Every structure is written in structure tokens, then in C-alpha cells.
Amino acid sequence: MKLAQRETIAAPAARVWALVMDLEKAAGCVPGITALTQVAPDRYRGSLPVQIGPVRLVLEGEIAVTARDDAARRATLRADAKDSRLGGTVRATIDVALAESGASTELRVDGDVQIAGRIGEFGQPVIQRKAGQLLQQMAACLGRMAAT
Amino acid sequence: MSFEFVVPESWPETLTLLAQRGDEAFVLAGGTAFTLLLRQGLIRPAYVVSLRRVQDAARIKADAHGGLSIGATATHTDVVRSSAVRGAWPELADAVAKVATVRVRNQATLGGSVAHADPASDAPVMLAALDAQAVVLGAGGARRRIPVDELLVEPFTTTLAPTDLIHSLEVRARRPTTRAVYLKYTPRSADDYATVAVAALANVSDGVLHDLRIFLGAVGPRPMRASSVEKALGSGRVDARAIDDAAALARDDVDPIDDLRGSAVYKREMARVWTARALRELAGL
Amino acid sequence: MSPPTIRFSLNGHARELEVDPAHRLIDVLRDDCGLTGTKEGCSVGVCGACSVLVNGEVVSACLLPAPHVDGASVITIEGLAQGGALTPLQEAFITEGGFQCGICTPGQIITATALLTARPKPTDADISEWMMGSLCRCTGYHGITRAIKKAVEG
Helix, strand or coil, rough: EEEEEEEECCHHHHHHHHHHCCCHHHHCCCCEEEEEEEEEECCCEEEEEEECCCCEEEEEEEEEEEEEEEEEEEEEEEEEECCCCCCEEEEEEEEEEEEEECCCEEEEEEEEEEEEEEHHHCHHHHHHHHHHHHHHHHHHHHHHHHHC | CCCCEEECHHHHHHHHHHHHHHHHHHEEEECCCHHHHCCCCCCCCCCCEEEECCCCCCCCEECCCCECCCCCCEEHHHHHCCCCHHCCCCCHHHHHHCCHHHHHHHHHEEHHHHHCCCCCCCCHHHHCCCCCCEEEEEEHHCCEEEEEHHHEEEEEECCCCCCEEEEEEEEEECCCCCCEEEEEECCCCCCCCCCEEEEEEEEECCCCCEEEEEEECCCCCCCCCCHHHHHHHHCCCCCCCHHHHCCCCHHHHHHCCCCCCCCCHHHHCCCCCCCCHHHHHHCCC | CCCCEEEEECCCCCEEEECCCCCCCHHHHHHCCHHHHHHHCCCCCCCCEEEEECCEHHHECCEEHHHHHHHEECHHHHHHCCCCECHHHHHHHCEEEEEEECCCCCHHHHHHHHHHHHHCCCCCHHHHHCCCCCCCCCCCCCHHHHHHHHHHCC
């Protein structure tokens, strides 16, 4: 499942980049995330409750930076999570890139999400919409954080 | 035992239970959606509240003017057979008769259908077109009315709080010139969910579709209002050409997905085709 | 917290049982009551194999939460024949070739029984509407329709 999000942030690119690459701060922008702990440099573990209608999941997993280019301001993150309540896994590869545009920055997030198990049976379109919402909220949060 | 199962006998009793345990409660009426979600392992409720014994919760009545009130736990079959519905809004009975099979209609309720907010379901789409209001009971018994089309936001998600309950669905009396229609396109089997469904209502006089409301089902996260189509027809006389031109705009009002019932591209095109058919039926063309 | 108790009439006999609320009527019928005539085909209420009558109305036993039959009257395929005598509909299924493997047959007969109770002289449209969703992989449906019409004629 492919996801894409674009957000214009009223802050210079250098500041946005620093924020995005500060994984603890960036992960804090995932709505609802809890128990965020550092496992290794550039790797964090956390717990994310997600609700889609009557269905409640708790995704537990890790997010890590697997590639970064500070000069070009591009990076790749990898997230692996499991939902033990329903039985299912989520694996996402997320490419982040910044483009400067005057005093603003365009944040580009492109994700490839693979869902397996029970969660997947619920219906890709519903999940896609939910994932898109999460991504949009995250980007907006990063934007607010960077602009202050 | 797997979970606690309570069967309150009145709305106040139900509200009290939800006030205590609303956050973890699953509320069910007919139980079709509940059983499917439970068997698929998608829900693991600790506390289940069944509305089957709530007094008067299934009552259907029409007032002297032809305004309709349908209790939340009235089944689809109750609605189809109701002389009150047949008298006030026969088109609603016809729409509800198109849901699934006789077995599902005998068990599933209209209130449950609205609360479950399955984007592919029929009743919410027709209710939206008829500008139906959900009477909602909140904490302490506070009663408010929410238009059905405002209640439904996302797939399987309404604006209701965990302590809220749908009490009934109300449809205002029609005018002598009111016409309504529900068309359901099921290219696979007749008991399927729609590939696209169109619910339309207008007060028709002198060839003009006044107060036109068009909602499309199964082509978005909720019943999708065909505002572009409504605007295009405006307050002029409609003819076949005007209808075709306006219906083409339905493609922009929907947000379908690819699934077993059709590709998004196909559904957009069918939205146009079936909107045109619904409009022709309303206009008597 | 104790499991709910249901009191209901099953094929004319009063029954009282404790049930797991996660169970469906079909679980109660087959496992608790030993009535295996009702078959579980799809488990999602689509195929009609598990059709039973609850308060005279046909429903899918695989979709009905067990506690929901408390106070109700349930009729299964085993409860149609009276004193060993098959109903005219059941006889017609035999004479008109209304079944082959038999797995969908209890559901077909229960649903057709409900149809004929509601519409003693059903039109073809009535038959289609009621029998829609009672799936059969063997007969091609004509034998089933013939059986229903034969039962109407008498």
C-alpha cells in the first residue's frame, strides 16, 4: 500500500531537518504513541493504539533510520510493528525528503506499507484511509513543532 | 466465559450502564455486525450491551402529518412491512427491502445500520437523502437530533461518543410534490452490497427539481453528497440533456476504492450512469 | 459474572441452558442441543444453509448471538415433520429432485417453509426474493423451485 503526504512548513529547511532526524521528537508526533524508548542510536521502540470504528489495535514495534543524507536532506525510515491482540503485522518503509521554498519547507513523506494477518483482512481501503490520516496528523505536528 | 452480556430493559437503564462502562462496551441491536466482527477476531469486547429488550425501542409510528419515527431496534423487515412507513415514505420501505436477503433483513436493524456506518450499506444512504435525523440519547438522558448525513463521517465511524445511543430515526413529512428514489446497482448477485447506489429526493413541479438531495452509497467513506450535480441542475427545468450533463459531475463527488465490486474508475463511471437514471426517474422522463 | 441463561422453545419443547455469549444460535443447536440438521456453510450469513425459524421468521443461525433466543420460539429442520409425517413441502423436495448432496437442503426447506407461511400462493418474484441467498451447488435451483411450486399446488 502506497501512501504519500506533502506538508508545507513555515520554517527553514535546516530547522525542519533537525527536527525530523531527532527521532524521539519526530516519533512523538505520531498521534497517540506511548512508551517511546530508545533502543539504539537512530532506533526507538514504542506502542501505538489505533482505532478504526469498533476495532481497536495496539501496534507495538520499532522505528529506525536506515539511510540518511544530511546534505540532500533525505532519509529512509523503517517501521516494524505487531498487534498482539488481533494478530497481525505492519511493516513500513518511509522516505522523507525536504525541499526548500523561500522561508518555507515542503516536507515530503512517501511510504510503502505492508500489512499481514488479521488487520489486513479488515479491508485495505479502510486501513489506507486511517494510515493516510495518521501521516497527515504527523506531518501537521512536525510542521507546528518546526514553526515554533 | 468470554465477556459480560447485559440486556437492559429501558433506555435509562442502558444509559446508566454506558455511563459506567461506555468506553469498553460494545452495543448491539440485531447482532449481525457484532457476530461478524467477533468471529473475525476484530473485536475483543469485555462488556456487551444488547438492546433487544429495551422497551419501545423498535416502535415505528407516523404522526398526523406523515412524519415518521423509526425506533432504533426496528429491523429492516419491520420497516418494509410497516403500514406507517408504506403510508408516509414507501420509497424508504422499497430501499430497505433491497438490503441483502430476507434472513439478514429479519435480524439487522436500521439504527444498527446507521451506528455501524458501513460505507457499503443501504439504509444510511437513503436516510441521508430523505434528510433523516437521528435522535441521540447522551449521558443523563439528554436528547439531541443529528442529521444522519452529519453523523456518518468515516468507514465504521460516527460522531457518537461511547456513552451515546441512537434512540430513533425521524423523517419529516413529505410535501405533495415530493418524489424519492433509491437505485442499487449490484452487478454480481442481487443480495450483494452495491457497486454504487443512488438515493435522490426532490420536490418536483413544473419540471423543476426543487430542494434536490442526492447521496451516493458505496463510493466513499460515507454517503457522498452529489453537490456538484445538485448545483448544476439548479432551479431550472430539467430535460434529458440537462440531466446527462449534470450527472457527469457525479464523478467528482465520489471517492471510490478498488475492490471486489469494481475498480474505482468503473465506480466513478457507474456513479454518473446511475445518477442520471435516478434523476430521470425523479423528473418523470 | 455468570454465563447468561436462555429459556426458549425448541421445536415445541421448552429448553433452558447456560450459554457462552460469544456463541451463536447454531452453536447452541448443534453442540448444546445435539440438533445437527442445521448446517454451517459460510459462517457469515450469506449461503442460507443455517436457516432456522425464530418466532416464525427465517434467520441465519450463524449470525444470531445465542442470548438473543431467550424467550423465543425456535424451529429447526428437525421440527417440521409432525409425528413422523413429512410436510407437503418436504415430500415435494423428494419427488421434484429438490436436493442432491443435501447439505443446503435443511436451509432451503426452512426458508421455503417461511415463504409459504407468509405467501401461501407465491409469485415467481416472491420465490426469487425469499429464496435468494439460499445457495445450492448441486441442483441448479430448478428442482428446488419445482418443489416449492408443487407444495403450493398440493
